[in-house]
Structures are given as C-alpha cells and as structure tokens.
Amino acid sequence: xxxxxxxxxxxxxxxxxxxxxxxxxxxxxxxxxxxxxxxxxxxxxxxxxxxxxxxxxxxxxxxxxxxxxxxxxxxxxxxxxxxxxxxxxxxxxxxxxxxxxxxxxxxxxxxxxxxxxxxxxxxxxxxxxxxxxxxxxxxxxxxxxxxxxxxxxxxxxxxxxxxxxxxxxxxxxxxxxxxxxxxxxxxxxxxxxxxxxxxxxxxxxxxxxxxxxxxxxxxxxxxxxxxxxxxxxxxxxxxxxxxxxxxxxxxxxxxxxxxxxxxxxxxxxxxxxxxxxxxxxxxx
Amino acid sequence: xxxxxxxxxxxxxxxxxxxxxxxxxxxxxxxxxxxxxxxxxxxxxxxxxxxxxxxxxxxxxxxxxxxxxxxxxxxxxxxxxxxxxxxxxxxxxxxxxxxxxxxxxxxxxxxxxxxxxxxxxxxxxxxxxxxxxxxxxxxxxxxxxxxxxxxxxxxxxxxxxxxxxxxxxxxxxxxxxxxxxxxxxxxxxxxxxxxxxxxxxxxxxxxxxxxxxxxxxxxxxxxxxxxxxxxxxxxxxxxxxxxxxxxxxxxxxxxxxxxxxxxxxxxxxxxxxxxxxxxxxxxx
Numbered sequence: 001x002x003x004x005x006x007x008x009x010x011x012x013x014x015x016x017x018x019x020x021x022x023x024x025x026x027x028x029x030x031x032x033x034x035x036x037x038x039x040x041x042x043x044x045x046x047x048x049x050x051x052x053x054x055x056x057x058x059x060x061x062x063x064x065x066x067x068x069x070x071x072x073x074x075x076x077x078x079x080x081x082x083x084x085x086x087x088x089x090x091x092x093x094x095x096x097x098x099x100x101x102x103x104x105x106x107x108x109x110x111x112x113x114x115x116x117x118x119x120x121x122x123x124x125x126x127x128x129x130x131x132x133x134x135x136x137x138x139x140x141x142x143x144x145x146x147x148x149x150x151x152x153x154x155x156x157x158x159x160x161x162x163x164x165x166x167x168x169x170x171x172x173x174x175x176x177x178x179x180x181x182x183x184x185x186x187x188x189x190x191x192x193x194x195x196x197x198x199x200x201x202x203x204x205x206x207x208x209x210x211x212x213x214x215x216x217x218x219x220x221x222x223x224x225x226x227x228x229x230x231x232x233x234x235x236x237x238x239x240x241x242x243x244x245x246x247x248x249x250x251x252x253x254x255x256x257x258x259x260x261x262x263x264x265x266x267x268x269x270x271x272x273x274x275x276x277x278x279x280x281x282x283x284x
Numbered sequence: 285x286x287x288x289x290x291x292x293x294x295x296x297x298x299x300x301x302x303x304x305x306x307x308x309x310x311x312x313x314x315x316x317x318x319x320x321x322x323x324x325x326x327x328x329x330x331x332x333x334x335x336x337x338x339x340x341x342x343x344x345x346x347x348x349x350x351x352x353x354x355x356x357x358x359x360x361x362x363x364x365x366x367x368x369x370x371x372x373x374x375x376x377x378x379x380x381x382x383x384x385x386x387x388x389x390x391x392x393x394x395x396x397x398x399x400x401x402x403x404x405x406x407x408x409x410x411x412x413x414x415x416x417x418x419x420x421x422x423x424x425x426x427x428x429x430x431x432x433x434x435x436x437x438x439x440x441x442x443x444x445x446x447x448x449x450x451x452x453x454x455x456x457x458x459x460x461x462x463x464x465x466x467x468x469x470x471x472x473x474x475x476x477x478x479x480x481x482x483x484x485x486x487x488x489x490x491x492x493x494x495x496x497x498x499x500x501x502x503x504x505x506x507x508x509x510x511x512x513x514x515x516x517x518x519x520x521x522x523x524x525x526x527x528x529x530x531x532x533x534x535x536x537x538x539x540x541x542x543x544x545x546x547x548x549x550x551x552x553x554x555x556x557x558x559x560x561x562x563x564x565x566x567x568x
Contacts, residue, residue, distance in 0.1 A: 015304070016303065016305075017303055018301060018309065020299070020301055023437075025306070025308050025309045025371075026371075026433075027431065027434065027437050028431055028434055029437050059434070059437075060438075090437075095399060096440070097437050098440045099437065099441050110304065133424055134422075134424070136425075137420055138456065141434060141435075147309070147310070148311075148433070149381065149432070150425060152311070153307075153343075153374075156380070156382045157382070172422065181380050181381055200420075
C-alpha cells in the first residue's frame with residue numbers, strides 16, 4: 001500500500017507503516033516530540049529527548065536506548081529547514097489495556113516539511129480566539145506530551161478562518177493553560193507569568209528555554225493560576241513553541257491586547273540561536 | 285516487516301499495518317468497538333455500529349459508508365468464538381491538530397482471539413480493586429469510545445496480581461464511573477443504578493442491553509451519582525461488557541460485598557441470547 005520512505009524510520013528501519021496492533025494506535029499509548037530542524041540540525045534536541053524520557057517514565061514505557069535516536073538521525077536525510085517528529089509507543093502486546101510484562105517500545109522517527117505561515121504573524125502579531133473545548137484536569141498526564149490529543153484536535157476544529165493563528169484553551173476549572181499547539185507567556189510588567197501545568201497542559205521546551213534566558217537576564221518568571229481577565233489586563237501575551245519560536249498576540253476574539261515590549265527581544269534571542277522556523281532564520 | 289493477514293482489513297483490503305502518518309496514531313483521533321463473536325456472528329453489531337457512529341459524529345469524523353462494515357465482514361473469516369475490533373480514525377492529513385478539510389477516514393476491521401478467563405469468575409464472582417488513577421472530567425469526550433485511553437492503561441497497570449479481575453475507577457470529582465474495561469451495575473434492592481456518564485466514562489453496549497431487558501421486566505433502572513460508600517452499602521455490584529457479559533463482584537480491595545440476587549438472572553439472559561464469551565456459551 002505504502003512504499004518505505006527514507007523520511008521515516010520505525011525501530012531504526014525505513015518504513016512508512018506501523019503494525020495495526022500497535023498500542024500507540026489502539027490507545028494513544030505513547031509520547032512524542034515535534035522538533036525544529038534548522039540548518040539541517042534538530043534544535044534543542046537534548047531538551048526534547050529529556051521530555052520524551054520523562055513521558056516514558058510517567059507512562060511506564062520502556063525507554064529507547066540512548067544511542068537509538070542518534071542512530072536514526074545518522075540514517076535520516078535531514079532537510080535544511082523542516083520538522084522532526086519523534087514518537088515512542090508501548091509497541092504491540094498486552095491483553096486489552098493491561099500493558100505487556102516486557103514490551104519493546106516502537107520508536108518512530110519522521111521528517112516533515114516546515115509549516116508555512118504568514119510572515120506577518122511574527123512581525124505584527126497574531127489574532128487568536130478562545131476555544132470552547134476545555135482541557136480536562138488530569139494530574140497523571142499533565143506536563144508530558146502524550147499521544148492522547150483529542151482535546152487539541154476538537155479545539156483546533158472549532159475554527160476554519162485562516163486569519164486566526166491559534167486558539168487559547170482553559171481547563172474545565174476555568175484556568176488559562178495553553179493554546180492548542182503552543183504555550184503561553186504573559187508579560188505582567190515587572191515579571192513574566194506562565195500557566196501552572198500541574199493539572200493539565202504540556203510543559204513546553206521553547207517556553208522553558210525562553211524562561212531560562214529571561215531569568216539569566218534578571219527577569220522574574222513565575223508559574224501562576226491565570227484566568228481570562230488576568231490575560232486581558234496584562235502587558236502582553238505571547239505564544240511560543242519549538243517550531244514557530246514566538247508570536248505576540250495582537251487580538252483575542254477581535255479585542256486588541258497590548259503588545260509586550262519583551263516580544264521583540266525574546267524573538268531576537270530565538271533567532272540569534274537559530275532555534276525555530278522563523279522568517280529571520282529561514283531563508284527560502 | 286509484517287505480512288498482510290486476512291484477520292485484518294484496512295479500508296477493506298487485507299493489511300497488517302497502517303500509514304505511520306495516520307491521525308489515529310498521531311493523536312488518538314478516532315473511535316473503536318470491541319465486539320463478541322459467538323457462533324461465528326458478531327453480537328449486538330447494530331448497537332455497536334450505532335455507538336461508533338455517535339462517536340464519529342461527536343468528533344466530526346467522516347462516517348464509513350453503511351455497506352463498508354458488511355463488506356469487511358463478508359471478506360473476514362470469523363471464528364466460532366472470538367473478538368471483532370472495529371476502528372475508525374480521521375485518516376491521514378491536516379496540519380498539526382487541524383483536521384483536514386475533507387478526509388477519508390481509515391477503517392480497520394480486526395479479528396482477535398477470545399480472551400481466556402477463569403470459569404470461576406462467572407460462577408463465584410470476581411475480586412476487584414480501587415484504582416488510584418482517576419478519570420478526568422471531560423464532557424466533550426464522555427460516553428463515546430474514543431482512542432484516547434491512557435487513563436485506562438495507567439489504571440490497568442496498577443496491578444499485576446492475576447487474581448484481581450478488574451479495577452474500579454472514580455472521576456477526579458470522586459464519583460464512581462466504571463471499571464477499566466467494563467461498566468458498573470449496582471443492585472440497590474428495589475432498583476438498579478448505573479453511574480452517570482455525562483462527565484466521563486463510556487456508555488456500555490452490554491450495560492444498555494441489560495438495562496433495556498431489566499426495564500422490560502419491570503425493574504426500575506436509574507442513572508445516579510455514586511460514591512464509594514454507596515457501592516459498599518449496596519445489595520450487590522456487577523461488572524458488564526460485551527466480551528465477558530456479566531461478572532458479580534465478590535470483594536473490593538479484599539472487603540466482601542453482597543452478591544446481587546439479580547446477577548444469575550442477568551447472566552442467564554445474556555447466555556440465553558448467546559451474546560458474550562461466557563462459559564455457558566463457549567464450548568471449547
């Protein structure tokens with residue numbers, strides 16, 4: 001049906017398919033990472049592999065061997081600019097939901113094209129909307145990037161307007177947590193605030209990198225429980241992920257919000273380190 | 285890697301693998317059914333296909349054509365006793381979480397062996413335990429049988445003792461909802477109670493069939509918000525699903541609970557209609 005493709009390795013071998021019995025398909029029983037490839041190099045790879053490992057430990061998945069990913073990358077023809085998606089599932093086996101006693105995980109390494117976005121989204125900021133779909137409160141799965149992503153799919157399906165770049169998601173408890181595929185940084189003037197992810201949400205790699213840099217520069221960063229009012233009354237809202245780097249939010253549901261004076265500085269730091277697929281970095 | 289196998293059809297063709305880019309694997313973006321095959325016939329098939337369709341509608345998945353499943357079954361060599369697993373995913377496509385504008389769903393029809401369980405579990409009842417893993421409150425996904433099942437996997441991974449048949453799960457709000465792979469029927473004496481599934485949990489096909497029959501026989505059945513104390517103080521607790529039919533709970537975390545006087549009657553109804561893989565039905 002599908003020819004093996006060098007852009008995808010399954011357990012180290014070129015393959016474009018996986019076993020239909022894989023628990024990744026049956027139950028979303030696994031974790032993944034989405035990594036920017038810039039100048040032919042996966043960026044923040046160590047940090048991404050650390051989060052993948054945290055996810056594997058949380059779910060009780062057997063870890064890929066340390067050399068496995070490097071061996072995959074050695075076999076992979078990485079583009080100058082693109083996306084690397086790494087996935088680990090619990091593999092095949094077990095009886096129903098019961099995990100197999102000893103399982104070999106399935107390791108998937110895929111190369112995808114860089115998504116195309118309007119340059120203006122980095123320069124002028126983005127329009128976003130509030131999503132109706134809420135994030136359920138589930139501490140057992142909070143923070144890690146697992147394969148159970150129906151909430152994000154439902155939230156992203158709420159709009160078709162290509163002028164809306166992202167959707168902001170609240171928990172069922174009403175706290176602002178993240179956007180469908182990016183994390184939130186709130187400029188509170190004297191400090192940066194990031195939503196608490198102990199109940200739900202994904203701990204972002206780029207968000208953490210930006211936090212570390214901000215703290216090194218003497219900026220205070222705090223985790224906070226944020227509601228919609230706190231966002232609307234802030235000095236600026238930024239969305240960040242490993243692919244786009246950072247966008248400043250211009251409007252939420254057509255209501256203008258302040259542009260953070262820190263957005264340009266943070267974008268500059270990402271561009272300087274060539275970490276994300278930003279217009280300043282990608283020359284097509 | 286894997287040879288095509290007549291025990292599995294993907295979009296109507298013999299195949300043992302699916303595209304690594306399928307959204308079922310990437311995000312758990314799909315729904316499934318697990319159906320008992322007795323005397324070579326899938327049981328309660330109409331009801332299972334109706335729930336599958338409800339799930340597709342809820343997630344905005346394109347529905348398989350009505351004749352597709354029958355065509356799959358016509359091509360499939362169903363065993364005398366076994367399990368039929370039907371899966372629908374959103375297929376390949378879209379950008380990130382955004383569903384593709386027009387997608388062809390992936391339809392998977394698999395035949396699996398009947399699980400082996402001690403005969404005593406039907407005769408004497410089962411030992412169960414309370415799971416620590418809670419079900420998150422998510423009305424957008426409640427009731428349907430979607431592919432995001434990490435909560436069930438984590439709950440089922442809490443014990444290895446093969447003498448424990450099932451684990452009871454509560455919501456993060458503390459309400460008793462279901463077991464990891466079965467639904468709960470509580471005998472409250474003058475009536476049967478079933479947990480409310482508006483916030484979380486799966487609406488069970490066998491549970492519904494039993495309810496319909498009980499109501500036809502004049503038994504009152506009510507949906508209720510149940511906590512652990514209500515269960516322990518009841519006239520009996522039964523677990524039900526499409527494969528096992530019905531088990532009576534004998535002990536919860538080693539504490540004996542009453543045996544429902546209705547359990548034998550309900551098992552008898554399932555056996556009489558040859559609906560599940562019970563000792564009374566399966567002659568090996």
